[in-house]
Amino acid sequence: MTVTYTLSVSEARFWGFPRLLARWKGSIYRKFESIAHYCHGFTEVVPITFVLGFYVTFIVGRWWQQYCNIPWPDRLAIQISAYVQGADERGRMIRRSLVRYVNQISILTFQYTSTIIKARFPTLDHLVEAGIMTSDEKEVIENTETPHGIWWVPAQWFGQLAMVARKEGRIHDDLHLKSLIDEMLSFRGCCGNICL
Structure with a gap:
C-alpha cells in the first residue's frame, strides 16, 4: 500500500521532522533499524573490538609495507x-x-x-x-x-x-x-x- 506524505512534508517545521519519521512506516529508516538490530545480535558472537583490531593491524601493516618499498x-x-x-x-x-x-x-x-x-x-x-x-x-x-x-x-x-x-x-x-x-x-x- 502506498502512503503519501507529501502534504505532511510540505507543512513540516523543524520539530515536525522527527514526528514525520515516526509516521513513515514504509521507509528505508525502518529497514535500517531492523538491520541494525540484526547486526547487534552478532556483536555478542564476535567482539567488535577484535574485528576493529584486526582491521587496523591489516591497514597499518599494508601502509608500512608500502613505505618500506619506496625506492x-x-x-x-x-x-x-x-x-x-x-x-x-x-x-x-x-x-x-x-x-x-x-x-x-x-x-x-x-x-x-x-x-x-x-x-x-x-x-x-x-x-x-x-x-x-x-x-x-x-x-x-x-x-x-x-x-x-x-x-x-x-x-x-x-x-x-x-x-x-x-x-x-x-x-x-x-x-x-x-x-x-x-x-x-x-x-x-x-x-x-x-x-x-
Missing part, C-alpha cells in the same frame, strides 16, 4: 659515480644517463600511484620537457605494448648501457657491473611492489 635512488647513484669511470664527456654522459634511467623508473611507477607525481608529469611529454627523458626514448615507450606498467623499460636501458660501459672499460670489474645490476634490480623490485 630510494641514492645508493644506486653513489655506485654509478664510483664504478663508472671516465673524466671525459662520454663517461659523464653514461653516468648521467644511468641516473636518468633510474629516475625514469621511479617517475613512471609513481605516475600510477601518486596524484602529486601524476599532476607534475601527466604525460610523457612533460618528462621530455623536464629533461628526464629524450624524445627518442618517449617514442620507444609509446610504441611498447604491455598490459602492465611501462616502468620496466628504462630498467632494460640501464642494463644495456651498463654492459656498454663495461665493454668500453669504464667499469673496471665484473663484480662492479654485477653490483650495479643487482642494485638496479632491487630498485626495480621496490617499484614493482609499489604498483601491486
Whole structure:
C-alpha cells in the first residue's frame, strides 16, 4: 500500500521532522533499524573490538609495507659515480644517463600511484620537457605494448648501457657491473611492489 506524505512534508517545521519519521512506516529508516538490530545480535558472537583490531593491524601493516618499498635512488647513484669511470664527456654522459634511467623508473611507477607525481608529469611529454627523458626514448615507450606498467623499460636501458660501459672499460670489474645490476634490480623490485 502506498502512503503519501507529501502534504505532511510540505507543512513540516523543524520539530515536525522527527514526528514525520515516526509516521513513515514504509521507509528505508525502518529497514535500517531492523538491520541494525540484526547486526547487534552478532556483536555478542564476535567482539567488535577484535574485528576493529584486526582491521587496523591489516591497514597499518599494508601502509608500512608500502613505505618500506619506496625506492630510494641514492645508493644506486653513489655506485654509478664510483664504478663508472671516465673524466671525459662520454663517461659523464653514461653516468648521467644511468641516473636518468633510474629516475625514469621511479617517475613512471609513481605516475600510477601518486596524484602529486601524476599532476607534475601527466604525460610523457612533460618528462621530455623536464629533461628526464629524450624524445627518442618517449617514442620507444609509446610504441611498447604491455598490459602492465611501462616502468620496466628504462630498467632494460640501464642494463644495456651498463654492459656498454663495461665493454668500453669504464667499469673496471665484473663484480662492479654485477653490483650495479643487482642494485638496479632491487630498485626495480621496490617499484614493482609499489604498483601491486
